[in-house]
Amino acid sequence: MLDLFSEEAPWLEPLAEGAAILRRRARDEAAALLALVDDIAAQNPFHHRITPGGHRMSVAMTNCGDFGWSTDARGYQYSEYDSVSGQRWPAMPDRFHQLAVACAEEAGFPHFQPDACLINRYAPEAKLSLHQDKDEQDMRQPIVSVSLGLPAVFQFGGFERGDAVQRVLLEHGDVVVWGGPSRLRYHGILPLKAGSHPATGAFRYNLTFRRAFR
Template sequence: MQDDLFTGNNQPQQFGATAYYLPGFVEQSAPSIIEAVRSCVRQAPLRHFSTPGGRKMSVLSSNCGEYGWVSDNKGYRYQQLDPVTERPWPEMPQVIKKAAIAAAKDCGFSQFEPDACLINVYSTGAAMGLHQDKDESDFSQPIVSFSFGLPVTFLWGGSRRTTKPAKIELKHGDVLVWGGESRLHFHGVKALAEGHHTLTSNVRINLTLRKR
């Protein structure tokens, strides 16, 4: 382990061929990570992306890092400038980057160097349908996902959309890491239930870190 702030109560739990659940891995560092996220969204405001077909996504999103993931009528892609501010995305805070690298290393991905962090904020009823993360240029790099605030049900599918997904209950401070054979598996999030958390109020914050 690289830092005592990044640790859960158990060893990584495997839920796919090369997919891992790290319960409570960033719970101790959550206050500093959440504050860093708030600083980022003050520079690059949260907004609803739309799909290429014109449907508004239910989550509010922004980015930090060298690249940001965006979606609009031009398609899904990464770009270095925020289309709202027309400025570079905020620099990725070190507390976020270090936590992602530590989580990836604990799961056997020792070369992970994220340069993009998608910030998603879920309010009551917000969800994410089954999808693949396939807009990156190097699928040898894993995906690292942080959960903060309200609990949610994560859906883990297979290499085809038709595979019935397994359900993983994610709580505050939990981390998921998947790569290798599992890298292009479909995944999603069920609609967020109403609730309250002391650090995030009535929302869930999800950070998804990738190497573009």
């Protein structure tokens, strides 16, 4: 039986209907995940994308999988190729895929098959403004988001930008899953506080798994 009061065991913390945090779910394999992030970044370095409005994103990003998400003057899009390098995105590691599928199932979404993983790197003061993940074709599939490194405050709101938001601290190894009735909720990350984590130094990494195309 899962001990909900254990400091060591992972547990499921509901956020809303169709949304939950799997506390510490990825902590034991975090070192292996971060090593794979390094491998991916060696093939496709982290880059600060420019939004359609001309703003430089504070978060640096790369991708892996059949498709990658990016933004530029043309808008937000998924593509098989990186618009900066012109190269195909690195393949999604099996370990990434297996973790995403398992976490989705544990949160109540047993048929998740991600084809894209957006990898965000946060330095101090980097943030992600409230937004919806709505560039995907298949809204039946959830979002699976893995936090590694420095803690961050996750905002989880409603279906309008001005709705009230929950603010929850995400720590190393926490996984957030949302889908179904919560699939289009607004969410974001408050500016990252400076610090040092044994596994990632001054950074926070976030792996966000999606199903981009049907």
